[in-house]
Amino acid sequence: MIFEDLPTTPRSEELIDKAFSRAARSGRAKSGAEAQQSMLQTASNILSDNLENVVTSWPDFDTVDPFYYELADALVEVDELRKSLSEIGWASRKTREIGQEYQGRLRTDADLARKHRKQAFARLASVLEEVEDDLLRIGEARDQLKTLPEIHPDEPAIVVAGYPNVGKSTFVNDVTNARHETATYPFTTKGIGVGHLTRDHIRYQLVDTPGVLDRPPAERNEIESQAVSALTHLADCVLVFVDASGACGYPVEDQLALREEITTTFDVPVFTVCSKADRSREIEADFYLSVEDGEGVAELLDGAIEAIGYEPELPFES
Numbered sequence: 001m002i003f004e005d006l007p008t009t010p011r012s013e014e015l016i017d018k019a020f021s022r023a024a025r026s027g028r029a030k031s032g033a034e035a036q037q038s039m040l041q042t043a044s045n046i047l048s049d050n051l052e053n054v055v056t057s058w059p060d061f062d063t064v065d066p067f068y069y070e071l072a073d074a075l076v077e078v079d080e081l082r083k084s085l086s087e088i089g090w091a092s093r094k095t096r097e098i099g100q101e102y103q104g105r106l107r108t109d110a111d112l113a114r115k116h117r118k119q120a121f122a123r124l125a126s127v128l129e130e131v132e133d134d135l136l137r138i139g140e141a142r143d144q145l146k147t148l149p150e151i152h153p154d155e156p157a158i159v160v161a162g163y164p165n166v167g168k169s170t171f172v173n174d175v176t177n178a179r180h181e182t183a184t185y186p187f188t189t190k191g192i193g194v195g196h197l198t199r200d201h202i203r204y205q206l207v208d209t210p211g212v213l214d215r216p217p218a219e220r221n222e223i224e225s226q227a228v229s230a231l232t233h234l235a236d237c238v239l240v241f242v243d244a245s246g247a248c249g250y251p252v253e254d255q256l257a258l259r260e261e262i263t264t265t266f267d268v269p270v271f272t273v274c275s276k277a278d279r280s281r282e283i284e285a286d287f288y289l290s291v292e293d294g295e296g297v298a299e300l301l302d303g304a305i306e307a308i309g310y311e312p313e314l315p316f317e318s
């Protein structure tokens, strides 16, 4: 996952403390103007390098997969994040420049060198103060994005949709190792779960979507709508679960209306799955499923996998 390895974002104060205390240490090893030069060099390098690392640890949003872009945007407003990252790039260059600019002025007697070095430190500190909010914003974005589950836009994905309590997670847990891998993320109080299964050496992702694809669009808030839009980039096939028994607590007509909406939103095969078929099968569906009895589980998976028709790219054969 592209956001998984993002390192903790330092705060301005932390960076200043680190830079100035290392600078003091390096100054103690020398004397006179040389000590001042060494201090400035150390402080400016540490600040500039650490700031640069913040920027380079992020992926380039111009080339990021649209699924990730929209997910990230739903959580953190990518435009704002990019502005902050470019401010940090500026601060990295500026702190290096200040180091270089003052180096010449420090080639003088010890007292004057000390005065100029202090001036340079004040300027370094004020650059860091200026980007304090940007570092905070980047840190928050990083913390949020790190919690996204393991979803790979390059792997085939089966998205499971349907009203609450229709049996989505029972199915996903039954056919995948989801119990071990399910992760959630904070689009909604419920989060989205991911499980995996392997067929013919191909790994498929099953994405459970409680709180997102489980109600009419009019009831989705902006973030949830964006999560749906992100899912359209991800899904290779959608299974809409409909509980014809009504045991889930939602009228069958509403469930079928949601299916219609999903069919028009997604450009990939969308199947209607009559879930809890041990209780009722009173609707027209592509598949009838009872996880309770084990009925239709294999057929449903085979159907979805066939509809996806995923062909892995083979290495070049000579």
Ligand SMILES: Nc1nc2c(ncn2[C@@H]2O[C@H](COP(=O)(O)OP(=O)(O)OP(=O)(O)O)[C@@H](O)[C@H]2O)c(=O)[nH]1
Binding pocket: 162, 163, 164, 165, 166, 167, 168, 169, 170, 171, 210, 211, 214, 275, 276, 277, 278, 279, 289, 290, 291, 292, 293
């Ligand atoms: N009779 C019967 N009950 C089932 C079947 N599958 C699931 N259930 C029951 O239906 C209830 C809801 O199932 P879940 O899998 O939690 O439903 P869900 O759609 O994931 O619900 P949310 O996570 O709230 O969106 C549970 O009590 C399950 O035990 C089935 O095949 N037959």
